[in-house]
Amino acid sequence: MWLEDIIKLNSLIPPLDPANIEHHIPHEPELGGKAMVVDFGDVGGEFGDEENIMGGGILGEGGEDGHIFLNLFDSDENSVHRKNNLYYPFSSQRDWQVAAWLLRSGLSMGKIDSFLSLEMIKDLPLSFSSAKELRGRAEMLPSSPRWMSKVIPTLHATKSPVVLYWRDPLECIASIFNNPLFHNHIDFRPRKVYTTAEKQCHVYTEWMTGNDAWDMQAAIPSGATLLSTILSSNKTNITALTGDHIAHPLLISLANIHMNIQLKLSLDAFVLTALLPVPKFVHKKKRMKGVLEDHLIHQSMMLAMVGGKTSPVTMAMYKQFGDAFQHEPQMKSTTLAQCTVVRSRADPLNIEAFFCEAQKFRLNGVAEPFFQDWILIEPSRFFTPEDLHHIHKEFWDHDAQWLICAVGESKIDFWFSILQPITGYQHFYGGISKLKQVTGHCHCDVQQYIIAVCADAAPGVLTAVHALMQFRYCVQSPCINDDDIRHISGALDEFHSNKDSIIANIVPSIHNSGVIRQWSVDVTEHANCQHFELTTSLLDAKQTTEQLENTNIDADDADAGADTPIKLPHYFAIARALQYRPVGSVPLPLHSFVVGHTAFHITYDPSIRNISIDRVTIKFSLPDLQPAIADFIQREVTCGDQHIYAMSSPRRGAHMAILPFDQVQVWFKVHLQETEFHDAYTIRPAQTLNCAPPCNPWNLGHYDAAIVQTSAGFSWPSSGLSGMGDVIPLSQLRVPINLVPRFGATADKHLTVYNSMEHAIEFWLNEYWEKKTHSSPYQHSI
Structure with missing residues (x-):
């Protein structure tokens, strides 16, 4: 409601924070590592300067016409009473909280009267004693569109x-x-x-x-x-x-x-x-x-x-x-x-x-x-493409079905079922061919894996589907330039089928209306669900037109009482807060910290609180762990903690090298959080990297793949990739990646979800697993 908006106005416009506020830099802002110039100047002789474009200034800033939010609120006939009581026509914040809950509860007038008649409720200092009086006070609030x-x-x-x-x-x-x-x-x-x-x-x-x-x-x-x-x-x-x-x-x-x-x-x-x-x-x-x-x-x-x-x-x-x-x-x-x-x-x-x-x-x-x-x-022009139907549903209705037919239902289901699960991502234990009531999220999940899973099967079909997948991922980027459009058009040229005249509309739409991501119907389809209660009440035969037209309550209150969206962890903010805590008040080393555009977080309680190095060597099957730690400590002493450690160099430490300690703590998980590739101020959901020793049912251990920076001269994602293995600081991790075993024409029937990664000899680096990974320049240099 409007009353809540005015109460929360100060919190709605917080101080600038580089972690969550979009900054507008007029000249050469950073955009995915590219210099960018914003030009409002002469184009085709239409506009000569900013004043011509604006026609005299920004609406609501210095103009006399129209009302901004506070103007409209202050012009209300009851605004004079709010100088002393911001919650007027309610007596206090607590009074308003009870009123707001009742108004949004969906209770009928009779049930609200019944609630207010309870002896305990009568003892509360409420400014209303009946549903009619409550509705009357609510009608005194500034009106939303009727x-x-x-x-x-x-x-x-x-x-x-x-x-x-x-x-x-x-x-x-x-x-x-x-x-x-x-x-x-x-x-x-x-x-x-x-x-x-x-x-x-x-x-x-x-x-x-x-x-x-x-x-x-x-x-x-x-x-x-x-x-x-x-x-x-x-x-x-x-x-x-x-x-x-x-x-x-x-x-x-x-x-x-x-x-x-x-x-x-x-x-x-x-x-x-x-x-x-x-x-x-x-x-x-x-x-x-x-x-x-x-x-x-x-x-x-x-x-x-x-x-x-x-x-x-x-x-x-x-x-x-x-x-x-x-x-x-x-x-x-x-x-x-x-x-x-x-x-x-x-x-x-x-x-x-x-x-x-x-x-x-x-x-x-x-x-x-x-x-x-x-x-x-x-x-x-105004019927713009949108990703839910034109991209994701089209993929499931056509591309996925082509590959299922080309590969075979039983084979593709088996390949999907033995992929190693990744924390936070959908896993298809029963395959994909028999999925029912497939949603847009499921379409995206299948897209993440299907090219890598089917890479060695049906080369003719795979070439066309791969071209379309390149097209889909490119057009979903929040920032597309002319070079990207040429790449998108090239992907379409590679795809020869009966879908050309439908999908080809996307390229001119980007020129005319910007990227298609902004037209996503995913948010509006969810909004339809939010408005379910309002729609039901409007169509209820018991509610007359007179009741409807006399209602002054904000219609958006029908969804205002909905569950608050789950807040994602913000490890960047946690790390920043820890840096400003008084010395000695936070245990060291910090369990949340930031390196570049990546935030790291491990729990305060380790998975194993105290264990000898010898037992770790046996538990994780790492026979050269002790000399690797010795080499790491030597580099730490020589180069300092700001050094980027090279990896896979010959071992210098002896097999039984003496270490300054013999007990360690072990964590099985680390959480990594990144910023968006095209917008360094937008925080992505955190991802979990697993590194767990053998245990039931993971008899060979549970390990995830990640990109690690190996040299100060390299910088993710512009540098290429190569395989590595060594003891490294946690701070050199950059981003989780997805490796898919190369199954060949036929996968070994003994493979399972728990051993497919350990028994594979070759892997595909899955560029479609994350849109950020696909958008990064590294994919062209692998």
Whole structure:
């Protein structure tokens, strides 16, 4: 609610912290190790300077029009009472906490009255004693966009009235725009980014770095600020278990918000703006029911109007999807001209005759598309690709099935089942061929391994699938430049199949609208689940329209009581805090520390608290452990603790070298946390490296692979790789990696999940295991 927002405002805008605040450096910021110049200057003669682009300044900074969050809150009629009591109309913070819990609980008015009538509750100093009084006080808070409803008349019979619930989209956009959570995370002007000052290589990231934003800014009046809206919807039976109610939620957001903020579900960058109706039409032909639904959706402002088996972004139909060239784009003028011709041949009220004529142009029978009077838009541009369906689901529906058929179900299932499990990652103990209800996360998990697992089988199919996998990983990068686009296009050129005319739309979309990662529907599909309670209440037959329209409670409260997302460990922050603790207050050596862009953490309690070196030698099967430790200590004495130790040099210490100690502590796990390759201020989830001795069921031990820095002249990830083995400081670890045994044409049937790594002679370095690994320059030099 707004009251909580104002209470937390100071915490929402904390002091700058380089570990979690995105810094905007106007000249040559660091971007994946590349120099970058941000240019707002003359391009095609459109803009001469920043003032031309901005048209007089940033909205909300020095302008007189509009209201920022605090202006709107302070203009409320009750703002005078909040000078002394910030929680007004509630008496105190505790009073508000009880009220907020009740308002979000989903309890009916009667149940709230029953709760408040309990003797123990009556003894609390609450400012309300009934549900009606509670609701009255809540109504005194500043209003969020109000819900409205309208019965939509239809010319064809339906089983129940068609009701559209919506909130004013402009009010929704305003509520997002002035949300203090997005302070300093919104772009107000388009920009062009280059890798060098010569401006030879264009970099695409946010929507404001694409060509469309630049062209639109040139077309709108001087002084206007360009705001790009994102509409997302997913027709799902989200209320199928509550009275057979089905709705079509429509979410809205701003493309101006930085994608690393927008894609965080917990920040609520998407607002529910409408529940589009899904009526049940009465018609003898099933296909005509679908046409009538399309009419209604466009009447309610929704999707594209191309017919089935036709591309929404080009003029190609399904029989032309295999063409080696990209068909001309689906233009608004073309679609509207075709609609005009269809209307001249058939009456739109005669649904069957109109549909027959529309089919000749491969249209779906909608007479008036929702975008017909929108300016500066083209269907081929605003229907952007997104990774969940265009990347991950396409992989599972096609590429994975090709490899399963080429390799064989039993063989590929066995190969997947004997891969060594990695902490925090999905393992397919039963293989992949029989998976049911496969989700987007599962699609990604299979992608991580399938190329390396099938590397020695079906070379013809693997070449095409490998090219597509290169394409997928490249286009998911949060930062793509012209060189990357040439690499993406080259991967597509290598892939010769009937998917060219669909996937080829991604390259021009990157030019026009920025990277496709920002259009991910993963966050909006989760948001649909968050709005489940609100959707149910809006569609509940017991709730009348009058009740809905008189409600002044923020509709987003329906999900405000949802479980708080699990906070990931932040070892960078822990290490930084330990550095500033008073001397002697923290045990040494530190168990959390940072080297470069990697944070390290081990638990305070070791796996083995006290053990002799001889027993460690036997337990871990390391016959040269004692001389290796002796060499390590000698290098430590000679070079100091800041030295990068070389590895795999000849042993200098004797087999029975005398050490200054004979007991050690042993840890079986270490946690590594890195920053994003393209954004050094974004922290990635921590990864666990295992190094456990033989035990049941790991009879040969449980060891993970990692990249280690072996020389001060090397720096991950720009340096190549080679195999090593020695005693090294923990600080020289850089990143976990995934090795997949090379199974050959047929894997040994005696291999299991616990011994496949130990019995393998050759390994594939799996570049697809982590997107950061794939994005790193090292992959081209292995």
